[in-house]
Amino acid sequence: MAPALAWLTALMVVPCALVLALAFFRRGIYGGVEYTFTLENFGLVFDPLYARIFLKSASIAGTTTVIAVIIGYAAAYAIAAAPRRLQPVFLFFAVLPFWSNYLIRTYAWIVLLNREGLVTQLLRWVGYTGEPPSMLYTEGAVIAGLVYNYLPFVILACYAPLSRLNPELDEASRDLGASAATTFRRVILPLTVPGIAAGAVFVFVLSIGNFVTPALLGGGRFQMIGNLVYDQFLTVNDWPFGAALGIALIAVMLLVLMAQAQFADRAAGRTIEARGGANG
Amino acid sequence: MSEPRTLLSIDHVSKRFGRVKAVEDISLDIRENEFFALLGPSGCGKTTLLRMLAGFEPPSDGRILLDGRDITRTPPNKRPVNLMFQSYALFPHMSVRANVSYGLEMERLPANEIRSRVDAILATTELVPFADRKPEQLSGGQRQRVALARALVKRPRLLLLDEPLGALDKKLRGAMQLELKRLQNEVGITFVIVTHDQEESLVMADRIAVLRDGRLLQCDTPRAVYEHPCDRFVADFIGVTNFLQGKATANGVLAANGVKIAGKVPTMLSLGADTVAAVRPERIRLFPSPETANRVAGTVEALAYQGLDLQLHVRTALSDKPILVRVTADAVDRQPVSAGDHVELGWDAADVRIYAD
Amino acid sequence: MAERAPGTRRALWLVLSLVFAFLYIPIAVLVALSFNKGGLPTAWSGFSLKWYASLAGNSAILSAALNTLIVALVSTAIATLLGTLLAIGVEMRRQYGRGLEALIFAPMIIPDIVLAIALLSFFSMLNVTMGLQTIIVAHVVFNLAFICSVVRARLKNFDWSIVEASADLGASAITTFRRVTLPVILPAVIAGALLAFTLSVDEFIIAFFTAGAGRGSTTLPIQIYSMIRFGITPEINALATIVMAVSVVALTLSQRLNREVIGQ
Numbered sequence: 001m002a003p004a005l006a007w008l009t010a011l012m013v014v015p016c017a018l019v020l021a022l023a024f025f026r027r028g029i030y031g032g033v034e035y036t037f038t039l040e041n042f043g044l045v046f047d048p049l050y051a052r053i054f055l056k057s058a059s060i061a062g063t064t065t066v067i068a069v070i071i072g073y074a075a076a077y078a079i080a081a082a083p084r085r086l087q088p089v090f091l092f093f094a095v096l097p098f099w100s101n102y103l104i105r106t107y108a109w110i111v112l113l114n115r116e117g118l119v120t121q122l123l124r125w126v127g128y129t130g131e132p133p134s135m136l137y138t139e140g141a142v143i144a145g146l147v148y149n150y151l152p153f154v155i156l157a158c159y160a161p162l163s164r165l166n167p168e169l170d171e172a173s174r175d176l177g178a179s180a181a182t183t184f185r186r187v188i189l190p191l192t193v194p195g196i197a198a199g200a201v202f203v204f205v206l207s208i209g210n211f212v213t214p215a216l217l218g219g220g221r222f223q224m225i226g227n228l229v230y231d232q233f234l235t236v237n238d239w240p241f242g243a244a245l246g247i248a249l250i251a252v253m254l255l256v257l258m259a260q261a262q263f264a265d266r267a268a269g270r271t272i273e274a275r276g277g278a279n280g
Numbered sequence: 281m282s283e284p285r286t287l288l289s290i291d292h293v294s295k296r297f298g299r300v301k302a303v304e305d306i307s308l309d310i311r312e313n314e315f316f317a318l319l320g321p322s323g324c325g326k327t328t329l330l331r332m333l334a335g336f337e338p339p340s341d342g343r344i345l346l347d348g349r350d351i352t353r354t355p356p357n358k359r360p361v362n363l364m365f366q367s368y369a370l371f372p373h374m375s376v377r378a379n380v381s382y383g384l385e386m387e388r389l390p391a392n393e394i395r396s397r398v399d400a401i402l403a404t405t406e407l408v409p410f411a412d413r414k415p416e417q418l419s420g421g422q423r424q425r426v427a428l429a430r431a432l433v434k435r436p437r438l439l440l441l442d443e444p445l446g447a448l449d450k451k452l453r454g455a456m457q458l459e460l461k462r463l464q465n466e467v468g469i470t471f472v473i474v475t476h477d478q479e480e481s482l483v484m485a486d487r488i489a490v491l492r493d494g495r496l497l498q499c500d501t502p503r504a505v506y507e508h509p510c511d512r513f514v515a516d517f518i519g520v521t522n523f524l525q526g527k528a529t530a531n532g533v534l535a536a537n538g539v540k541i542a543g544k545v546p547t548m549l550s551l552g553a554d555t556v557a558a559v560r561p562e563r564i565r566l567f568p569s570p571e572t573a574n575r576v577a578g579t580v581e582a583l584a585y586q587g588l589d590l591q592l593h594v595r596t597a598l599s600d601k602p603i604l605v606r607v608t609a610d611a612v613d614r615q616p617v618s619a620g621d622h623v624e625l626g627w628d629a630a631d632v633r634i635y636a637d
Numbered sequence: 638m639a640e641r642a643p644g645t646r647r648a649l650w651l652v653l654s655l656v657f658a659f660l661y662i663p664i665a666v667l668v669a670l671s672f673n674k675g676g677l678p679t680a681w682s683g684f685s686l687k688w689y690a691s692l693a694g695n696s697a698i699l700s701a702a703l704n705t706l707i708v709a710l711v712s713t714a715i716a717t718l719l720g721t722l723l724a725i726g727v728e729m730r731r732q733y734g735r736g737l738e739a740l741i742f743a744p745m746i747i748p749d750i751v752l753a754i755a756l757l758s759f760f761s762m763l764n765v766t767m768g769l770q771t772i773i774v775a776h777v778v779f780n781l782a783f784i785c786s787v788v789r790a791r792l793k794n795f796d797w798s799i800v801e802a803s804a805d806l807g808a809s810a811i812t813t814f815r816r817v818t819l820p821v822i823l824p825a826v827i828a829g830a831l832l833a834f835t836l837s838v839d840e841f842i843i844a845f846f847t848a849g850a851g852r853g854s855t856t857l858p859i860q861i862y863s864m865i866r867f868g869i870t871p872e873i874n875a876l877a878t879i880v881m882a883v884s885v886v887a888l889t890l891s892q893r894l895n896r897e898v899i900g901q
Contacts, residue, residue: 004723004781008740011778015755016747022758075656078649090653092892097660099888101839103858104877107865108663111670114869118666148663155656171336172369174356176383176434180645186382190373209748211842216865226750233754233846243758246751253748 022243033239041244050228054248057224060139060214061207064146068203069196071147072154076195079155080162091159098152106216109145110136113217137219145217146210150203157199161192194264201260205253225249284311287470288333288438293342295328295494302328304494305342310438315464316472317485321517325494326474330440333472334363346437357386362436366443368427370415376426377402377411383434401433404466421452428460432467441473445480457483478518482506490514512556512635521558522603525637528555533634537597542573543632554637559627561591561606567615568626575626578603580619585609592617594625664881671874688875697852698876701860708769708844708856709837712776717830719777720784725818727785728792729800744782752778753846760847767849772856775847776837783836784829791825824894831891835884 023041026034044050079090097105112118113135120132135141165188173183211226220227225245232242288310295303303325310316318326331337333344335356343352351359362383371379377398384394402408405425415423424444431439444460445453461484464471475481481488482502489499498510509515516523526535528549532542533556541557549555568575578596590612593602605625617623671689675682692698727737744752756775760767803813819826841858848854857880864873 004719004726004785005737005740007719007777007781008744011756011759011774012744012747012752013740015759016751018758018762019751019755071656071659074652078652078656081649082653093657094660096885096888097664099835100664100881100884101858101861101877103839103841103861103865104667104881105663107861107869107873107877108667110865110869111667111874112663118662148659151656151660166367166369168365168367168369169371171334171356172363172365172371173382174336175334175363176430177357177386178382179357182386187371191371205746205748209750211750212862226748229750229754233757239754239758242754246754249748250751253746 076158141217154199161195289345317481320491362431542629563631572626573629705857716780724788744779749842768854780833787829828894
């Protein structure tokens, strides 16, 4: 196991430490790095211009997460309710797109949403004659692309606890007088929250740091953190600032993961008494 | 004694799953405050029948009436009937108290009434010290009591119990049988229990319905089912019985080697038909008096001491298998027997049941 | 589950149909248009294989495909060896430190862009010439982690007493590995390798940052990315169809070999 650990240390730990160090240096006048200590780069992250991009990224990632979780949970629920022998088949086909190339899945949405794409043609077919709507290169397109790309993972994450649920719990709740909706809200949902949380965190973390989808479906017209990092390294050549942005991204990710762990702990230790009156 | 009121009527109920007939044309009346057992081997349809009573499966045919009201199509959450699940189906994310309160919250009762009723049932089921625990922190017996409390607290007209003691070990099961019976008396609710354990049903139930392959074979008190089984299957399923094969005669059975067994032959059996005579081991006496109707000589093959009584395997000319005899320990003290002894067995004609084979 | 009302059942089937439509229509449109005769990327004008033929004559794409194959094969081979040994080492000693777990898990959860800039900074600071070799080295980092986790899943139910039994019967450590341990974990190793191969073939961001300047080290995803930036053409549709078909075949094989992979 030593060679593997050495490999990980040399090519992950050291480079990441380097990024951390880089973030505290100054940018050279002609690009490059000047080795003097500074906190400027982190200050810049909170500059209104860049803070706005951070917030925008967070809001896009948040919207994506909410939509993906709702669709994904519904799909997982439907799969778990399907006949036993069909469930693995459905699950396999739900996850299959996840394993095809990310660029291609994103590209497929350019084909769908472009001015002469399928969506426009459908609109024409139902009698729309006006200008083709501009759907590509909008925030909506970016969100659609992100949801599309990460939905399979949410389905997988939500299916796990749903399929493990003892069907007699559902029956017991009905037997005790609860309606289907109440049973869902008070028994099924609380017991499957861990899956939802895992799926949600995954989608949020991958969305907020995403670079390909905004670049392709946003048409470079608006930026997310990933694009900003890309620009600092490959266009503007301000590596220290790019590194600081990368560190900020990791910080956000860790924050979300910690919140999830906290939430999972609380969900595990929670008693229902606090909510008992809600129905009384 | 006035005839007790009928609470639940099962009226020609059948259930088919595709081509499989799980329950076939069963009619039963269950009385108010009765402890009723549905007994049968696995796959006999007893659980399907119970699930129809709870409302989880609609019958393919027939009606179910509760207090004279047709509830055949009433969904489970609208029936004054509760089910105690075999797996207990306790909500793992709720405390004991929350589990028990759940059903009352669904009735939208005021919070203080919920609290007092839950407190009362927790006290009855001796769960007060565990009220704040989660199901995973309880023992099997405690979980069973939570499941029971959760169903009882709703004061259902009818409580259904699906193999309620199946998950418990043997010793605890014995204690819980009496406990369930005591509770049923105390709360005055009609219990319908599903079990495959004949001993359990004999101990607990006021009446037993024996099911096989989706059909109702016999429905009567434990004593009647035990003493007068309606057919060979019931005789075999309930308790232990010696079966002696032979041909029907006018006043008994002609068994192997020309030995005659005296007993009352049912009118439906024609002379010479293949029959089987059933005799309970405890009805057979060692060293019978000369006027005993049935007597046969044999050799003791083995003895097993079982506390109060003694089981003997006696080889006779009557059948290939040794005959099982149960005698009290003090009877043997008076007249000792041991393996290899020659003995005479005897039993009365009234203790013989004769069935078609 | 309890018997559902017909209305509920219909609603559940509707949800499934809609979700599968959402997942597959974009891909289906793409595949269909790859067989389109006309040059317009989205308007259907008849069946043709000419875009596949034109792919075969596109030397930039062919060399990118070759590069991708080299990167994927070499990085998977190295990662399989290292990842399997790591998995066995960790599971056999059962000393799961938090730090060790984090180290093994990190490559799977660090945002690609961060790992990409980290490796770019690292390579350029060391003045390493970037090209296929740097992509391979970078891909080993995450491939190793994935293979390790697949093999570990298999080893979780591994009965280590059979290793002791083998030693007891006189086998050397190497013979024991070859005749006892390896046959048990082999399906997981192959499944992990196929998974890693697929990931490597598809990986874009890290390759993009560590490929260096020359066109000589362009991989297929980098090529596809630049083609997409120029706009949609039927040629991309054809290329996309082939790439997806390869991934799907690799994943299906991996699935067959190790049913747990999908749950990782």
